[in-house]
Structures are given as C-alpha cells and as structure tokens.
Amino acid sequence: MVYGAQSGHIGGSMSSTEILAVLYGRIMRHDPKRPGWVERDRFIMSKGHCTPVQYATLAESGYFPVDELSTFRKKGTRLQGHSVLGKPEGVENSAGALGMGLSFGLGIRLGMRLSNIDAHVYVLMGDGEQDEGQVWEAAMAASHHRVDRLVAIIDRNGIQNDDFTAATMRTEPLDEKYRAFGWEVRAGIDGHNLEAVEEALAWARDVRGKPALVIFDTVKGKGVSFMENNPNFHGAAPSAEQFARAMEELA
Amino acid sequence: MTTTNLPAAATREALGPTLVRLQQNGANIVVVDADLGKSTSARTFRDAFPERFFTFGVAEQNMISAAGGLATLGHTVIASTFAVFAEHAFDQLRMSVAQPKLNVKVVASHGGVSTGEDGASAQSVEDYALFSSLVNFTVCVPADVVEAEAMVAAAVATPGPWYIRTGRPKIPVIYTDGPRFQVGKADMLREGTDVTIVACGLLVERSLRAAEALEASGISARVLNMGTIRPLDVAALEAAAKDTGAIVVAEEHLTHSGLGAMCAQAIAATTQPVPMEFVGVQSRYGESATWDEVLEIMGLTADGVEAAARKVVARKR
Numbered sequence: 001m002v003y004g005a006q007s008g009h010i011g012g013s014m015s016s017t018e019i020l021a022v023l024y025g026r027i028m029r030h031d032p033k034r035p036g037w038v039e040r041d042r043f044i045m046s047k048g049h050c051t052p053v054q055y056a057t058l059a060e061s062g063y064f065p066v067d068e069l070s071t072f073r074k075k076g077t078r079l080q081g082h083s084v085l086g087k088p089e090g091v092e093n094s095a096g097a098l099g100m101g102l103s104f105g106l107g108i109r110l111g112m113r114l115s116n117i118d119a120h121v122y123v124l125m126g127d128g129e130q131d132e133g134q135v136w137e138a139a140m141a142a143s144h145h146r147v148d149r150l151v152a153i154i155d156r157n158g159i160q161n162d163d164f165t166a167a168t169m170r171t172e173p174l175d176e177k178y179r180a181f182g183w184e185v186r187a188g189i190d191g192h193n194l195e196a197v198e199e200a201l202a203w204a205r206d207v208r209g210k211p212a213l214v215i216f217d218t219v220k221g222k223g224v225s226f227m228e229n230n231p232n233f234h235g236a237a238p239s240a241e242q243f244a245r246a247m248e249e250l251a
Numbered sequence: 252m253t254t255t256n257l258p259a260a261a262t263r264e265a266l267g268p269t270l271v272r273l274q275q276n277g278a279n280i281v282v283v284d285a286d287l288g289k290s291t292s293a294r295t296f297r298d299a300f301p302e303r304f305f306t307f308g309v310a311e312q313n314m315i316s317a318a319g320g321l322a323t324l325g326h327t328v329i330a331s332t333f334a335v336f337a338e339h340a341f342d343q344l345r346m347s348v349a350q351p352k353l354n355v356k357v358v359a360s361h362g363g364v365s366t367g368e369d370g371a372s373a374q375s376v377e378d379y380a381l382f383s384s385l386v387n388f389t390v391c392v393p394a395d396v397v398e399a400e401a402m403v404a405a406a407v408a409t410p411g412p413w414y415i416r417t418g419r420p421k422i423p424v425i426y427t428d429g430p431r432f433q434v435g436k437a438d439m440l441r442e443g444t445d446v447t448i449v450a451c452g453l454l455v456e457r458s459l460r461a462a463e464a465l466e467a468s469g470i471s472a473r474v475l476n477m478g479t480i481r482p483l484d485v486a487a488l489e490a491a492a493k494d495t496g497a498i499v500v501a502e503e504h505l506t507h508s509g510l511g512a513m514c515a516q517a518i519a520a521t522t523q524p525v526p527m528e529f530v531g532v533q534s535r536y537g538e539s540a541t542w543d544e545v546l547e548i549m550g551l552t553a554d555g556v557e558a559a560a561r562k563v564v565a566r567k568r
C-alpha cells in the first residue's frame with residue numbers, strides 16, 4: 001500500500017499489526033456485515049497516521065474488499081492518508097491530529113453508559129502521542145467519571161517523528177503516571193507475541209470500575225531489518241529496491 | 252515576466268537556512284519545535300545552534316505558550332510546526348502571543364491542500380482566517396522560496412507576532428532576480444487594464460500563467476502578489492478597482508473566510524466597488540491524491556483563475 005502510494009506511515013503500522021489483528025480477530029465484539037450495529041465494540045485509532053494497518057485489518061476482517069487497498073492515498077479513494085470517520089464503514093473516528101482519540105473514546109463510553117450499552121471502546125495511541133496534554137486531560141476525566149470498558153492501548157515503539165521518543169520528550173514512567181491518574185495498568189508486554197497480546201487485552205477487557213491501559217513494547221518497522229528501530233521509516237515510503245527486499249524478508 | 256523554465260523549490264525549505272544565517276549575523280533567535288523539525292527544516296537551525304533550540308514533543312499548545320514566555324525575555328522566538336498543528340493551539344496563540352503582543356513568529360509549513368496524499372486532516376484550509384482574526388498578527392504567505400526567505404528575515408527584523416505559511420511541494424521560483432517583498436505591500440508582477448488578479452502563495456505563479464493565456468485572447472490582466480494578507484494593501488486594491496474595474500482573488504484557502512473575503516470587505520468600503528470572483532476552496536475539506544491533483548480537484552489551477560477572470564470581465568458594465 002505504502003509503496004504503491006509512495007507515501008504513508010509504515011513504521012508505526014508495523015509495530016501495531018499484532019495488536020489490531022488480535023483486537024479484531026479475538027477480542028472485539030463486532031460484525032463486518034453490520035458496521036452500524038449499536039452494541040458493537042469500537043476501535044478508535046488515535047494515531048491516525050497508521051491507516052495502513054487499520055485499513056488492512058478492516059479489509060482482512062471483511063469490512064471492504066482487499067483489492068481496494070491498492071487505492072490507498074490515490075485520487076478518488078475512500079482510503080485517505082489519515083483516518084476519516086465512516087470511510088469506509090468500520091472507521092470509527094477522524095484522526096491525524098494526535099492526542100484526541102482517548103477523549104473521543106471516552107465520550108463514546110459515556111454515551112454508551114447513558115444508553116445502557118455494555119460494549120467496549122479500545123483506543124490505540126502512540127508513545128510519542130503521550131506528549132499531547134489532551135491525552136492526560138482524557139486520562140484524568142475517564143478516571144473521574146469512573147468509566148470502565150474503556151481500554152487504552154499504547155504502542156511503545158520508542159520512536160516518534162523526528163527521533164527516538166526518549167530524545168524528544170521524556171514521558172516515562174508511563175505506567176506509574178496512568179496508575180496515579182486512577183487507571184488499571186499492565187506494562188512491559190511483548191506487542192509482537194500474539195498470545196501475550198491476547199492475554200493482556202482479555203485482561204483489560206474484563207477490568208471493571210476503572211479504565212484500563214495496556215502498554216505494549218514493540219519494534220517500529222517490525223519484520224523488515226532496515227526499517228526496524230529506524231526513525232527514518234516513520235513516514236517515508238520504501239524505494240523499489242527496498243520494497244523488493246522487504247517483501248523477501250516478510251515472505 | 253514569463254513563466255517558462257523556472258527552477259522549482261519548496262517554500263518550507265527557506266526557514267532553517269535563513270534562521271541560521273540571521274543568527275550568525277547577530278540576531279537573537281530561539282526556535283521551538285513540536286516533533287516536525289525534519290519536515291519544516293527547523294532542524295537545520297538546531298544543528299547549528301543546539302542550545303537555542305527547544306523541542307516540545309507533539310505538544311503544540313505547550314509550545315506556543317512557552318514561546319510567549321521566552322519572548323518576554325527579549326528573544327525572537329520562532330515557533331515551527333505544520334499549519335494544521337499551529338491551528339491546534341489557537342487559544343494559546345490568542346492569550347500567550349496576540350493579546351500581550353509578544354515577539355513570536357509562527358512559521359508553519361505544509362500549508363494549504365497541497366500536502367496531497369496525507370488527506371483532509373493534514374490540509375489547512377482555514378489558517379488565514381484563524382491567524383487574521385488574531386489582532387496584532389502580521390500574516391504572510393510567500394509565492395516562492397525566495398520570497399519565503401525574505402519574509403522570514405523581515406519577521407525577525409520586525410517586533411510583534413507574525414504568521415508565515417509555507418508549503419510542502421516544489422513550486423516554480425518567480426523571483427529569480429531576488430526578492431521584492433515589503434511587508435503590507437502588494438507586488439505588481441504584471442501590469443494590466445481589464446482585470447486584476449490578486450493572489451498569494453502558489454496561486455501567484457498560476458495566476459501569471461492565467462494572465463498570459465488571457466493576453467492571448469485580448470484580455471489585459473494585472474497580477475498582484477498579495478504576500479501580506481494582514482495588514483492588507485488597501486491602496487493597491489483601490490487602485491486595481493479604479494484602473495481595471497474587476498478583481499479576481501486566488502488563494503489556497505476557503506473562499507468564505509480567506510484573502511478573498513478580506514479583499515471583498517476592503518473593496519466594498521471604497522467609493523467605487525467593482526465585480527469580484529473568488530478562486531479557492533469552496534466550503535469543503537480536502538481528500539487524498541497527489542498535491543497537483545488535489546489542486547486540480549479544487550479548481551486551483553491556471554485554468555481556474557483564467558475562467559474566473561473571463562467571468563468577472565463579462566460582469567463588468
């Protein structure tokens with residue numbers, strides 16, 4: 001997709017692949033045939049630049065034809081560079097400006113609670129995204145309103161746009177900060193181990209009385225040697241040669 | 252001026268190198284950044300003056316208020332991010348910069364819809380409106396990289412809040428003989444008698460091409476580069492109305508709230524209002540496609556400007 005479009009955010013997509021696969025495959029209550037079903041669990045992509053993994057997961061889950069992925073970022077497409085609510089069905093929020101997803105997800109959970117809907121909201125954020133103050137406003141408000149069935153997920157790949165996260169803005173210790181804000185937290189989980197991902201997300205799903213957070217340790221660009229842990233593959237597309245090598249490594 | 256075979260460069264490339272040069276020549280610049288220094292070229296300044304560069308991470312609101320604080324100590328503060336993310340900190344701009352009239356220059360890259368593939372979320376179609384609504388702000392949009400350098404230098408030399416919007420794509424260089432930028436003054440790039448095209452940003456070169464096409468069919472078009480959106484050069488607009496009797500405004504922004512709307516207000520207040528047409532984004536958000544295709548979809552092309560000019564000329568009595 002990203003190679004075809006010659007643009008797009010590949011690194012943070014590859015670090016979140018297992019997380020989305022487990023959410024849509026094992027954890028979430030959803031039905032691709034009924035994207036408007038009110039009782040469905042919602043997935044909120046707060047790091048809205050990671051549309052490659054979001055669209056691929058939705059297509060593989062049956063929300064729209066896999067063939068359509070090749071239109072990514074191209075003229076006339078429904079698959080814009082950053083998430084757009086309802087385009088295609090299954091995309092639950094508009095994003096691209098970081099820091100807003102947790103608040104949006106919180107609002108959805110508050111609305112569900114008013115309507116006695118017991119569905120879950122899962123919000124995926126980046127570790128660089130934790131720099132945004134709004135994230136902490138949402139964390140505080142979720143705990144204040146004793147919201148549960150709200151599951152925040154941080155893809156801790158250690159890299160943001162310009163550089164490593166530790167060099168840009170020290171946000172750690174994230175687990176202790178969220179605990180101090182009133183959240184149940186599990187951290188240090190291998191985000192590329194399917195069993196570990198499923199175990200942690202199932203735990204978070206069952207937390208009651210508080211919002212829950214899972215922090216996954218991941219590798220940006222996971223699976224392709226020259227992309228792994230390389231800040232240059234945040235938002236850059238691979239060249240023809242790199243694309244060929246990557247496909248070999250992933251095969 | 253002809254528009255054939257011009258070299259191309261992105262206006263965003265001007266920021267870092269210009270700031271380095273000014274600092275080497277004795278300016279008192281501090282740069283604040285929100286995790287986009289690679290793309291805005293602000294990193295060039297960090298590499299040269301690391302102690303005068305602060306990153307705030309992905310936290311624009313924090314960055315803007317801190318920029319205001321830094322400015323109270325006499326520093327010339329350059330706040331660098333993308334245009335859409337500058338919008339993210341609107342109240343901070345109002346309270347920490349505009350009202351106290353502090354010396355903060357917001358130089359925002361990736362402005363307009365010509366960010367292309369990234370789609371609607373990354374396309375600023377409302378930044379002229381937002382920044383022009385802030386009292387005390389000077390708002391500028393360069394037509395090419397040469398003018399962008401001149402604007403950054405002028406901003407650093409002039410106390411007070413500024414907003415400069417630069418762009419992502421490589422566009423033709425118009426000012427091959429050097430910049431002619433003067434704050435608050437329109438630059439007449441082409442004289443004409445039948446209609447005036449007022450443009451800013453990448454629409455300037457497109458308007459010059461439109462004027463060449465109009466000339467071929469006997470319509471003489473004046474082209475004004477309105478590099479300063481606020482304060483507007485009202486005298487140049489009045490002269491355009493008087494001399495040519497019709498005006499087209501072309502911009503990479505929503506028509507209902509941008510340069511066109513501001514020019515219309517100025518023209519309406521003159522003794523001799525004239526017909527006007529507006530080329531810009533028509534009450535919608537963008538979409539993904541190449542930057543050139545998005546401009547085409549929005550009608551922000553030389554053809555679009557030419558058609559608007561024909562229309563407004565036909566409306567003249």
Ligand SMILES: Cc1ncc(C[n+]2csc(CCOP(=O)(O)OP(=O)(O)O)c2C)c(N)n1
Binds near residue numbers: 161
């Ligand atoms: C409000 C805002 N400011 C700046 C950006 C530009 N930007 C896009 S991605 C990114 C870095 C994100 O890093 P992280 O959250 O760690 O995401 P990941 O590593 O998972 O891709 C930045 C700064 C943005 N999208 N939103």
Ligand SMILES: [Mg+2]
Binds near residue numbers: 155159160
């Ligand atoms: Mg990251």
